[in-house]
Amino acid sequence: MHQAAPRTLRFGANYTPTRGWFHHWLDFDLDEVGADLDSIAALGLDHIRVFPLWPVFQPNRTLIRPRAVEQLVALADAAAERGLDVNVDGLQGHLSSFDFLPAWTGTWHRRGIFTDPEVVAGQEEYLHTLAAALADRPNFLGMTIGNEINQFSDAPHPDPDRITPAQAARWLERMLAACERGAPGRLHLHAEYDAAWYRGGHPFTPAQAARLGGATAVHSWVFNGTAQRHGRTGAATEHHAAYLIELSKAWASDPRRPVWLQEVGAPAPLIPPDHAVRFAEATVAAALDCPDLWGVTWWCSHDVSRELADFPELEYGLGLLTNDRRTKPVGAAVARIAGDWRGREHRPAVRSTALALDAGGTATDGAAPGRAACAPGGAFFEAWAVLAARGVRPAVVLEEHAGDPARLAGRGITEVLRVHDVIRPPSPS
Structure with a gap:
């Protein structure tokens, strides 16, 4: 039976600079950065995720600014002085409703960011350069290719560069390989917003998320329809992050593949500020x-x-700390949790009951045309939420694996339920 290897959990924050937000790269001030990092370290966190702005770092396809790279390294060194490890997102890409694409990919130079040979070669060199610059820093965790860059590939983006799943996979593999060449052996991964899990036909697929790179990243945001349907205290809302973690495992080839909850926050007004601590x-x-x-x-x-x-209104108040570096109640709550787990092994009980998911396609092709069933309001999502509300602790298994004793035993699954076992269809009138 699968027994998860014990891990030491990591607790961190996505670093949003207090002075100038991510535009701080234009007026980089190491003293201001140091003050920000002091306030993060004071919470007892152990890592940060950092966001270079792609057009600032690579304003021309053949110009990766040495001074910008030096500033990134200086930030990583400042983090190390405070006991913080660093993950770096390369292709920004998209942040908090704003797109940051270099001029050499748009307007008169418009070409697909996932398929144009020159653009892809430029991205490859950029990611390799950042990874190589940090490769000798002990506190460098590794690269994330970019922040939710899948949003550029499909609706609802107003001007997407449409690609196929095969093209998305080739692009991901090439970008991850560039990171690995730059910093061998580090934790390099990619991260999508939840269209990869929930939107049928989206070119970035659950299989890619769960199989490519050193870990699976999930970004949990309950403004996606979850909190609207289930309220701020509903099981579906409070377990949404856990749902994505378990959903990802259905497509993973390695039953012990690590899953990183890389983004989660308490978005107002769906999660009001006075409820943020309970939600967290x-x-x-x-x-x-x-x-x-x-x-x-x-x-x-x-x-x-x-x-x-x-900015969208919700973006202003998502921090653990205020903009003048004071700890908010939600920051104190996360600090307490991190402190409680410091030095402890993470070895939760096996999830022995699984809900079988039929998302269409095959596990091999990973296209999952029926992914909408996994989204809030979809039959699979709602059935999983019912089980969670009952305290069942459901895992997820693909329907085609539900009859594979070896695969089930490898994950410790002893019972497989179907959606109709949980949510009975209405009787004919």
């Missing part, structure tokens, strides 16, 4: 009840300054 405690507790969890990285470290315009 419930969400993180549910995630920690999932075997093979790598860690939790909260979005985000600091609130966005109200001096900056045009």
Whole structure:
């Protein structure tokens, strides 16, 4: 029977600079960065996720600015001085509703960012350069290719570069290989927003997320319809992160593949500020009840300054700390959780009951045309939420694996349920 290997959990924050947000790269101030990192380290966190702005670092396809790379390394060194490890997202890409693409990919130079040979070669060199610059830093965790860059490949983006799943896979493999060449043996991965799990026909697939790279990243945001349908205290809302963690395992080839809850936050007004502590405690507790969890990285470290315009309202208040570096109640809650787990092994009980998912296609092709069933309101999502509300602790297995004794035993699954076992269809009138 599968027994998850014990892990030491990681707790961190996605670093949002207090002065200038991610535009701080234009006026980089190491003293300001150091003050931000002091406030993060004071929470007892052990890592940060860092976001270079792609157009600032590579303003021309053949110009990767040496000074920008030096500043990234200086930030990583400042983090090391405070006991913080660093993951670097390369292709930004998309952040908090804003797109940051270099001029050499748009307008008069418009070409597909996933398929054009020159653009892809430029991306490859850029990721390799960042990884290589940090390869000798002991606190460098590795690269994430980019932040939810899959949003550029499909609707609802207003101007997507449409590709096929095969093209997405080739692009991911090439970008990950560039990171590995730059910094061999580090944790290199990719991260998508939840269309990869929930949107039928989306070119970035669950199989890619669960098989390519050193870990599976999930980004849990309950404004995707979950909190609207289930409310701020519903089991589906408080277990949404755990659901994505378990859903990812259905497609994983390795039953012990680590899953990183790389983004999770308490978005107002669906999660009001006076409810953020309960939401954080419930969400993180549910995630920690999932075997093979790598860690939790909260979005985000600091609130966005109200001096900056045009952000969606919810983006301003997602921090663990205020914009003047004061700890918020939700920051104190996450700090308490991190402190409680410091030095402890993470070995949750095996999830022996699984809900079988038929998302169409095959596990081999991973296309999952029926992914909409996994989204909030979909039959599979709602059945999983019912089980979670009953305290069942459901795992997820693909329907084609539900009759494979060896695969089930490898994950410790002894009971397989179907959606109709949980949610009975209405009787004919």
